Amino acid sequence: MSDALREELERIAGVLGAPNVSFVLERPRGEGHGDLATNLAMVLAGPLRSKPRTLAERVLEELKVGHGLVARAEIAGPGFINFWLSSDQLIKTVEEILEAGSDFGRSTLGNGRRVNVEFVSANPTGPLHVGHGRGAALGDGIASLLEWTGHDVTREFYINDAGVQVGRVVESLWARMRQALGEDFPIPDGGYHGEYLIEAAERALAELPAASIAPPLEAAAPALREFILRVQREEQDALLLDFGVRFDVYGSESAMHEADRIARLLEQFRDRGLTFEADGALWLRTTDFGDDKDRVLRKSDGTYTYLLPDIVYHADKHDRGFDRAIDVWGADHHGYIARMRAALAALGYPPEFFEVAMVQLVKVMKDGEEVRMSKRAGDFVTLRDLCDWVGADAARYFFLMRRGDTPFIFDVDLARARTEENPVFYVQMAHARMSGIFRVADIDPERVTGPFEIAALTAPEDTDLIKTLALFPGFVERAAEGREPHRVTGYLEDLARQVHGWYHRCRVLGEPPATEHARLVLARATRTVLANGLTLLGLTAPDRM
């Protein structure tokens, strides 16, 4: 409902001689400042060389107060203009929600721009841990926000199936197999100690043809490599599916090692004079593009660094027609951003093509104490554990409710609580309560529609609720722009709080017919917004709990 007013204010700014000024139209914090407030007059003061309060008066002369949009307006403080919306606007808002239904909150802001969101991208060497869960929730949330704001989104997972780590996991698996056969065989230095390889070793021995896995390791390695990559990928995908995340595309690191892809990229750099040889290695002049130091592309032993195929991969995203590539990375990779950015700048891509959403470390609190984790010993909380403890909905919500770039302590006890303290529960409960009204009345909410009388909404809570519902699309937009799903969870918690209060104080069923009908309409609209928010974040919106 603020859209119409915003357009009107933009028009007036033009009339006064300052089109394209950027001003804020927002719901003011304090009571008594109206439903919406703008700083337009203060922003105009500079370019128009006039006093804010004088300009505010001129704005109000242009805006026909009392007709349509605004019931009342006043100038306050240093030059704010506060607006009280007309009841027509409130009715319109509710009708808009009913009409848009599960699309309410969507916008076309992105103009169909093609965005690639790459996340999780875990090594296929072991189970996903809680950190991957956070990346999965955040990546999927960002992707979803971009979809809601009119972008053409591809969710992508990059499989690191080419590096040394794969060799290590094969060696470790081999060690576990020898151990299973009764030999005293150590896990190599830098190998994987996790227990999952004990199981995998048994499966390998049982399932693979004996000839293909007979010693020596060098002979068995190809079969084991294929086996462990497949098993790990299958497990990761099954878990991610349970977690509610689907990918459109799986990129493969080994595919990026193809000789002519690499050659083509190196040629581009060479043509621009950006590579040089030193100490037997091939370097890229990333310092020309803001990096701290130049980076090695091809090591002196002839193999590639991780960076080179990764540049190929990002160039591939560009060639596939994406306007933007957003990578969700763990904090431990953040030193890597500058060199990737530099490499892509070296290829001549616009700076906004590549973007990194950072995900900081996750600690897990359970039974009141921190769960110790050591990745080297293979001893960490897996995403599977977490989902078993608290369920996928709670896990996702918790990861989404905090900004990604700050360390996060996952409180397992809180996440599994079925009480008001648990925000997931609290929000879902609000939805269930709205559904409950229709269940008790034995009415299909989809069939509650049509005009209602604003005067029949007798409590201030009624209209306050409508005003909050109207804010949803704005929150989705800002969350999408900032890649900040936590704005949506924050909104949902505020809304849920208000919904519980409304539910408590404003009876629906059994009120006079006009009021009952108006509140049923409002309950339906509320249920829609709650459901849309939850769905957007990849959560269920239960009808009863």
Place this chain on the structure above:
RNA sequence: GCGCCCGUAGCUCAGCUGGAUAGAGCAACAGCCUUCUAAGCUGUGGGUCGGUGGUUCGAGUCCACCCGGGCGCACCA
């Protein structure tokens, strides 16, 4: 040492891109069940926004320098 992120109520965190008297949840205290889910609602107390300067009509928000914490600084991935 250098770079990036962070520092807001006792605790966990928001703060709409520079706006009005800095908010919410826990925790503490005090109330509220003839109810469409008490699995809930309402009220109260609680702050030098890490510090010091600066930019301007106006700073939690922007700049500089300190203090304190996290992460990163490979011919690893």
